[in-house]
Amino acid sequence: MSKQMKDIIIVGFALFSMFFGAGNLLFPPYLGLVSGQNWLLSIFAFVLADAGIALLVIIASAKCSGSLDDILSRSGKTLARIISIAALSCLALLVIPRTAATTYEMGIMPIIGDFGSLSRIICSMIFFALTLVLTIKGSRVIDIIGKFLTPALLLVLFILIIKGIITPIADPNPAQLIDRNLFAEGFTQGYQTMDALGAASMATIMLLSLAHKGYTDEKQKISMTIKSGVVACVFLGLVYGGLAFLGSTVSTMFGTDVPQASLLVEITNLLYGYTGKAILGLIVALACLTTAIGLTSAIANYFAGITKIKYEQYVIGICVASTVIANLGVDFIITFSVPILQLVYPVLLVLVLMTLAGAHIKNDNAFKGAAYATLATSMFNILYSLTGICGFINQIPLTDLGFNWIIPAVIFGLIGSFINIGSNNHSQKAES
Numbered sequence: 531m532s533k534q535m536k537d538i539i540i541v542g543f544a545l546f547s548m549f550f551g552a553g554n555l556l557f558p559p560y561l562g563l564v565s566g567q568n569w570l571l572s573i574f575a576f577v578l579a580d581a582g583i584a585l586l587v588i589i590a591s592a593k594c595s596g597s598l599d600d601i602l603s604r605s606g607k608t609l610a611r612i613i614s615i616a617a618l619s620c621l622a623l624l625v626i627p628r629t630a631a632t633t634y635e636m637g638i639m640p641i642i643g644d645f646g647s648l649s650r651i652i653c654s655m656i657f658f659a660l661t662l663v664l665t666i667k668g669s670r671v672i673d674i675i676g677k678f679l680t681p682a683l684l685l686v687l688f689i690l691i692i693k694g695i696i697t698p699i700a701d702p703n704p705a706q707l708i709d710r711n712l713f714a715e716g717f718t719q720g721y722q723t724m725d726a727l728g729a730a731s732m733a734t735i736m737l738l739s740l741a742h743k744g745y746t747d748e749k750q751k752i753s754m755t756i757k758s759g760v761v762a763c764v765f766l767g768l769v770y771g772g773l774a775f776l777g778s779t780v781s782t783m784f785g786t787d788v789p790q791a792s793l794l795v796e797i798t799n800l801l802y803g804y805t806g807k808a809i810l811g812l813i814v815a816l817a818c819l820t821t822a823i824g825l826t827s828a829i830a831n832y833f834a835g836i837t838k839i840k841y842e843q844y845v846i847g848i849c850v851a852s853t854v855i856a857n858l859g860v861d862f863i864i865t866f867s868v869p870i871l872q873l874v875y876p877v878l879l880v881l882v883l884m885t886l887a888g889a890h891i892k893n894d895n896a897f898k899g900a901a902y903a904t905l906a907t908s909m910f911n912i913l914y915s916l917t918g919i920c921g922f923i924n925q926i927p928l929t930d931l932g933f934n935w936i937i938p939a940v941i942f943g944l945i946g947s948f949i950n951i952g953s954n955n956h957s958q959k960a961e962s
Contacts, residue, residue: 537743538754541736542761544676547683548732548824549584549725549766550817552632556790557719558770559797562777564786565712566703572716573774579720580770581763583879584729588759590885591733592752598730598832602881604894605901611836613881617727617874618829622848624867625727626825627855629818630657635860636791637814640807647857654856658849661822665845671827672739675820683816684765690798690809691772694779699800703781718931724875726882728821731828738831776801822852869916873908876935880904884943891947899946903938911935 558573565572594600598618602610634653642649664674733755740751776797784793798806830844855863880900884891891897910923911934926934 534754537740537745538757539761540676541672541739541754541758542676543680543684543765544672544739544820544824545588545732545736545758545762546765547675547680547817547820548728549581549762549821550683550769551629551821552636552814552818553723554580554725554766554770555773555813555817556794557723558773559777559794560788560790561716561719562702562774562779563781563784563788563793564715565774566778566781568704568712569702569774569778570771572712573771575713575716576720576774577763577767577770579717580723580725581720581766583721584725585759585763586886587726587729587879587882588733588736589756590882591730592737592755592759594885595748596734596737596755598734599836601730601885602878602901604885604888604897605881606894606898609898609901613874613877614832616870617878618731618832620867620870620874621727621731621825622829623851623855624863624870626822626829626848627852627858628860628863628867629822630654630852630856631858631860631863633657633815633818634856636795637811637818640795641811650857654853657819657822657856658853660819661826661852662845662849664819665823665826665830665849666842668735668827668831668841669738669742671735671823675823679816679820679823683813683820684769686809686813686816687769687772690801690813691769691776693801694776694797695772697801699776699779699797700782702778714931721932724871726879727871727875728825728828730878730882731832732824734831735824735827826852869912872912872915873905876908876939877901877904880935880939893947893950895946895949895951896943897946899949900939900943903942904935907935907938 558576561572561576562569590601591598598614599607599610602613605613630653631650634650634657638649638653665671736755736758737751740754745751745754777793780793780797780800784796788796795807795810798810800806802809826845826848830841830848833839833844834841881897884897884900907923907926910920913920914923923929923934926937928934928936
């Protein structure tokens, strides 16, 4: 195997692990449960929306040298910086702490029991001490995850999945979810993982790692980043498919009201008995640790690039803050993170897709129109979910799927493309 191919696989493995957090572990088995014999259809849609969108973000990020600000820049420098800071601050203060909280509640507590707040505090301190040690050297993050942690994670995952394939728990049932399109259900679940938020910042450390390995040519780094993204998405698809199959094999045993975390615990218990708890605990711990490492490094790199504070100081700050916040519990963290993610994610996604088509969009006002329309729609969605006001937002098509921002983005993007006041012509930049 050539050195270049080996490096692509290592970087791709690292990217897989950074995407594959605890949430990604829970969605596919539940999709398999509700889809029964038709699990392939729903998981295909899930992979398309999760890994597919993440790959598009990686491609856009690579073409912008891994800069999140550059991806968003044509919507205006001020809005681009606000969205970038909001997105990464949300990841730093809400998503990263959730990895430790989830490790404790799903991975450790089922094995040792709940000994109160002291055991949670000790767990979070150990978790983020490991994150700090493995993240403090930014150029080594990809190698640490890709060479060591990802193979361990994949090994344990395949131990669980292969057992379920060789000796299925039961035959899959016809789909339980009969009042909703399975493809739409899978696509919506994949979209709601919001992995694109992490992908937008992880390209930075991927490019940094490739440069550290001696790849200095920009075109070569972009090509290798995209190929590494493909490797990550292929393995995500394989793992998601395996987990969905496991869920389908218990579709005769559980109803659609079963909690997702409980479902996975029951599956591992049926396959391995008490040993299953240890297997699941190891999977959750590795999945959460690799995600925490990747996000911490990516966020620290971004803020170090726009301020005078060093990367190492940001890593320490994120780990200390995350240790404190993690002890508030998963439910508390999710309560605060969901509205912020719902506000930032659609805008980011619109601008990423428009950046990929940038050569064909000459007027910056098209970006601005689409961005502000998406932002306004997201704000109305949040107001409705929190207060019940602004109910008119539910009249926009695709609301049930969580995509009611698409039509406003298209309409105002088109309007913006015909407004030349204050716009810049990016035809040369887009074509270069």
